Amino acid sequence: MARKPKPDIAALEERIGHRFGDRSLIERALTHVSAVATKGARVDSYQRLEFLGDRVLGLAISDMLYAAFPKAAEGELSQRLAELVRKETCADVASEWGVGDHVRLGGGEAQTGGAKKVAILGDLCESVIGAVYLDAGFHAARDLVQRNWSERMLKPRRPLRDPKTALQEWAQARGLDTPVYREAGRSGPAHAPKFIIEVEVASYAPTQAEGASKRLAEQAAARAFMAREGVDNKERASS
Numbered sequence: 001m002a003r004k005p006k007p008d009i010a011a012l013e014e015r016i017g018h019r020f021g022d023r024s025l026i027e028r029a030l031t032h033v034s035a036v037a038t039k040g041a042r043v044d045s046y047q048r049l050e051f052l053g054d055r056v057l058g059l060a061i062s063d064m065l066y067a068a069f070p071k072a073a074e075g076e077l078s079q080r081l082a083e084l085v086r087k088e089t090c091a092d093v094a095s096e097w098g099v100g101d102h103v104r105l106g107g108g109e110a111q112t113g114g115a116k117k118v119a120i121l122g123d124l125c126e127s128v129i130g131a132v133y134l135d136a137g138f139h140a141a142r143d144l145v146q147r148n149w150s151e152r153m154l155k156p157r158r159p160l161r162d163p164k165t166a167l168q169e170w171a172q173a174r175g176l177d178t179p180v181y182r183e184a185g186r187s188g189p190a191h192a193p194k195f196i197i198e199v200e201v202a203s204y205a206p207t208q209a210e211g212a213s214k215r216l217a218e219q220a221a222a223r224a225f226m227a228r229e230g231v232d233n234k235e236r237a238s239s
Helices: 009-016 023-029 039-044 047-068 074-085 087-097 107-111 118-136 138-154 163-173 214-229 231-238
Strands: 180-187 194-200 207-211
Touching: 009 023, 009 087, 023 047, 023 118, 047 074, 047 118, 047 138, 074 087, 074 138, 087 118, 087 138, 118 138, 163 214, 163 231, 180 214, 194 214, 207 214, 214 231
Parallel strands: none
Antiparallel strands: 180 194, 194 207
């Protein structure tokens, strides 16, 4: 059966809002390590561009936050930054660009739906930003970030405090030790495991939750603990 041709890269450039002077940069930004033939050629994958793009993204968003929230303390700015640069947010942006239609994957990753995996989409977003930075400099990369993150910055989809932070602050306010997270098990195939994490707070029964990564499972466990104990309602009532 004939392989379906990849969509024209020019269409992706239009959605991104940047026309590459050096097309090899965007080609490399779309190449997963699984599509590289030899270990010695790993530099031909998007990994180095992802590393660079992650730092460019962090600087660009930090600059945006500093200007947009002049009265915010460092802690609030850090929380906003963490939400905006998290892998899931980057994956959302990559999905809006339609990057998954253009990524080059090895056979195994392609067969397991790699083009739709949050981790890979998040990496692709950062590698594209890195490619734009190398192609046209920081101002072009910053403009790209501003176009795609400004609304997210002003209208966050989730509470600023992630569940783990909220639970830790709740425990500390009551003189309790920092919550302890343990892996209680895992399930699913090797390429897409599900992690079961248990969170324990002194004097309280532990709570378990499942997630596609240990971090997500920890967040889910903290959220489940707070829901069970009515932490949010108690905090609102006392505020």
